[in-house]
Amino acid sequence: MIFTDKKGLVHDVQLLNLKCNRECKVVESKGNSWVAECKHDCNWRVQISPEFPLATIIEVVKKKFHFTISYKKVWLARTNAVTMVFRDSDESYLRLPRSMDALQAFNPGTVVMWDMVPKLLSSSFRTEMYMNCVFWAFKLAIEGFKYCRPMICIDDTHLYRKYKGKIVAATTVTVADKITPLAFAIVDKEMIESWGWFITLLRRHVCRDQEGVTLIFDRHRALLSVMSRICDSPAV
Known part of the structure; x- marks a missing residue:
């Protein structure tokens, strides 16, 4: 099943x-x-x-059916099973633009920002645009932030399967001490450019003109560098 x-x-x-x-x-x-x-x-x-060890699968099949299945067949079977449940990675990313359009259509005022990079296709000698990062913040979260405590907590987690990367989240705390999300982003990897891009959009579209906002994050070198650069630049 x-x-x-x-x-x-x-x-x-x-x-x-x-x-x-x-x-x-x-x-x-x-x-x-x-x-x-x-x-x-x-x-x-x-x-x-979702990451059932291949050796365990081989042992279970051998014990139940008295047959030793090859490592390649087990790998293909597990890959197909994961795809059936979680869908194909390529298909999921292809559906992302339409999903973001739906978010904006049914949540007017929601901010979605894309960071696209060109890639040269050697087979046809033409250039196509590929997603590098995507940022989104719901209208209700943007408007509600002014009534929350002036603090934002930033954290991230790894994305697995075919395409590696990270999903970044910014949250705040209401006056009733309830955690509420503010903004999200899918980035290629955790580095200075990705953090700078996310925090700049967070400041521009969520914080806006609000001053005295405290940012809470782990002391990652990239984040420390980004914060130092952004605080010294009034342009962002």
Whole structure:
């Protein structure tokens, strides 16, 4: 069976337990991984992980079907399974412009900014534009920031699968001490140019003319360099 997410799998397992009058115990639950087994003598075990080790898959197939599958076939099968659940990476990136257009269409005032880079195609000797970074901030977040505490926390996390990169998020805290998102960006990698581009757009479209805003971030060298440059330049 194929589940779109971890939550759906857990829900179906719980329903099955109710129907069969059985109880399962969770052995491990972290991130996208989830392992559970029956507390009774059912001898079953459920395990989900988007990065299931190839060696484990080979061992499971051998134990269940008494057949040793090749490493290449296992890799292709796992790749196809991940694509079926999470879609193809190329397709996802191709859908990104339309998704951003929809955000702006149904959320008027939402800011979306693209950073495109030219790439020469050796096969046809022509140039095509490729996405380097994309920034977006919802209108409600932009307007609501003036009523929040004058502070912004910036953090990022890695993107995996075919195309590497990072997704950056800026959040703030309301007067009721609730965390609320302000802006997001998908960048190629964590470096001075990417951080400078994101913080400049954050200051221009979210902070605007508001003074005295405190920025909270880890003391990454690239960020320290960017902040020093931006603070010394009134143009940004």
